Amino acid sequence: MRVALFITCVNDTLFPGTGKAVVSLLRRLGCEVDFPAAQTCCGQMHVNTGYRADGVRLARHFTEVFSGYDAVVAPSGSCAAMVREQYPKLVRPGSRGAAAVAEVAPKVYELSEFLVDVLKVEDVGAYFPHRVTYHPTCHSLRGLRLGDRPARLLSRVRGLELVPLPAADECCGFGGTFAVKNPAVSAAMGADKVRNVLGTGVEVLCAADNSCLMHLGGTLDRQKAGVRVMHLAEILATTEATG
């Protein structure tokens, strides 16, 4: 199967390791991975901050770049939810934009969805002998309704001990520009999430969104908490050979 990788602007710029992990994981599972070089950003930050016109421009660019693929895989629940859930609301019904969105949006998958629903694998052959907890980010949980797909994938990773995270469904406080527009509340939410993470006694906090992990990891690092954050793709890509 030929899939396009939508890396997302945040991963592209700040977390290239996640992209590399997705590429190696998908290839290991027999996919041919393409990276359309013209891709940039889904427009979420602009739309959600109130700059709709800029966001719509970026959305149009996205639908042009990713038109014609069987599947587009994004290692970000938030960006996948943006395309699937919010793009249809940005276009005028019956317009050309609406047609483009209708063609592309349903083919955009978050990584765990693609693995479980499209490739129909849960055991991806990973090996990661560590204590891990998983934070289901809001847009994965309530936007895409990923449910237990990530947990199913993680629980099949050899050596991995998955520890349930108390109050897992609560927002971590990142919220895009919310983190800088309402820093006090964002930090308070992050502190509570981090307290729950630390209570589990894990080595690694995992999520399917690096933006939330950037916020939580930044908080953990500032506290010198000794817990590292890893994207789901990075854990799933690790094998006995590579790890």
Add this chain to the structure above:
Amino acid sequence: MSAREEILGRIRRAVRDAPEVEIPRDYRTSVPVDDPVGLFAERVDDYRAVVHVLPAAEVPAKVAELVRGRRMIVPDGLPDEWTGGAAGGAELSGADGVVTGCAVAIAETGTIVLDAGPGQGTRAQTLVPDYHLCVVRADQVVASVPEAVARLDPVRPLTWISGPSATSDIELNRVEGVHGPRTLEVIVSI
């Protein structure tokens, strides 16, 4: 222009292009319940009200036992066998309690509904006294809210009662007993 005309005009302009709406009513309008009386009793009990389920023949004695020593209000039209021999006629402000029937009762929610019909008193009579004894006939118990709504007449003043007066205003924890009757006792006559 009158406020009425202006508001109606604003509404018409506001919704001019709004789409028409279909209402899907796929929810349950009747609920199969094996033992509605049993469920009703269980749910009333959950509100920390007192419930007795008794054969009709035993109800008069039970009522008599419960009203003994209380100054009771006995509303017009209450069947004689449900008065427990209470003299009735107590003044609203001096009464300790009231005994009534009801219009309908709901099993799923443990609710009794009064419609000010015969034997149910005025709204004030079931409110001011601190003790409310309500006798429910088994055939008045319906399973669900939709079935109760269908049985009721909106033109009558209706009071839906689910347990004794309560409040959750302190730390969102429910405590019984504020302004309405602090004790609700229900007899289901089967």
Add this chain to the structure above:
Amino acid sequence: MSGTFLGMPGNFPKNAEKAVQNSQLRFNLRKATHTIRGKRASVVAELPDWKELRAAAKAVKDETLRHLDRYLVQLEEAVTRAGGHVHWARDAAEANRIVTGLVQATGESEVVKVKSMATQEIGLNEALAEHGITAYETDLAELIVQLGDDFPSHILVPAIHRNRAEIREIFLEKMPETPDGLSDEPAALAEAARLHLRERFLRSKVAISGANFMIAETGTLVVLESEGNGRMCLTLPETLISVVGIEKLLPSWRDLEIFLQLLPRSSTGERMNPYTSMWTGATEGQEFHLVLLDNGRTDVLADEVGRQALRCIRCSACLNVCPVYERTGGHAYGSVYPGPIGAILTPQLRGMGSELDASLPYASSLCGACFDVCPVAIDIPEVLVDLRAKAPHGAAERAGMRVAGWVLGDEARLAKAQRLASRVRGLVPRRLPGPLSAWTDTRDLPEIPEESFRDWWERHERP
């Protein structure tokens, strides 16, 4: 007398910053919201048709709003036929004028009140006070707020920010008849309120209420409550005045079968609230006046995206589940409508002219928990995002977003920016200046990689 929120200075982030540092407030809110969340979840799970009830409720409300003019006229006819009087109020001032006049006509200078969002919204108590009429709140939480000279902070439980010890203090100080030995047990506090209000209920000649629902077909008004103060106010006084927003309408009697299932389970987490009163027109010899309130609602109705906020049945489930509300409490929102619903309703009702109102659409991380629990399926995140597009933006932010949009608009520009960032990666300070310090005050920055993903792909993978 509690104050009014109108014209409150500041903005949400500043108010919130103060609130999150108040450990007592954080503790009280956390405890209360977590209690209610659990209760709601368990009684909602009991109904196998919750999804269907929610879909029906949403559609009934939308259909009502679509034909609101027709239904209001129908309601007016039904109420009038049943011996009630209907008044129409364009705005707060007009509603206050009408109610004041009606109270004055009775010759009374005291009224008892059932908790009502609409009368809080219009500042009715303050307006009555200006004419020498004293309004006594009778709901326990409203009483706590009123006695404590405080602001409400929650739709359903206006004193949610107070714990039992604080409530005891307020009662001891403000209710002279309260014995010094009063404990802080909730039952004892409720008893104190019962004694305090008992006489007043039996004496009062005029009551003012709101309503949860009005039935167009029959002219019936519906009030849900717990304590019995509502029943006291609705039944005992000779005159009853109900002030109700025009959107509180339901077309038919039958529609209650939906909403009487959704509302109690969503709000107090009970299968049914202790008391629900329904009356049609002048009942049992009472004089009845209904004041229909617009006060900005028709403006909300005109907004294609925002109008869904008028479906709200004020259950407060969205507040109880909101992670932002849980940490800031209601006062930070500067409105009688706090929390997620407040963040979309207040800017629509009042406009975004003030700094505070313009900051409300941003008082959310868009986590979506509110939408999930809303019994009438208001897509609060959608409305927030829509309002953000209409909100005024600062010049610096506009410039920053324009640059970001330009860079992200083209892959070559993005690649160039990424390479520049990689080149200066060693020079980025641990604490950023200006608005970005909001990030680094509490969080470390991620390390900028030596190479972006796209450059890595270009070097390694390009066929």
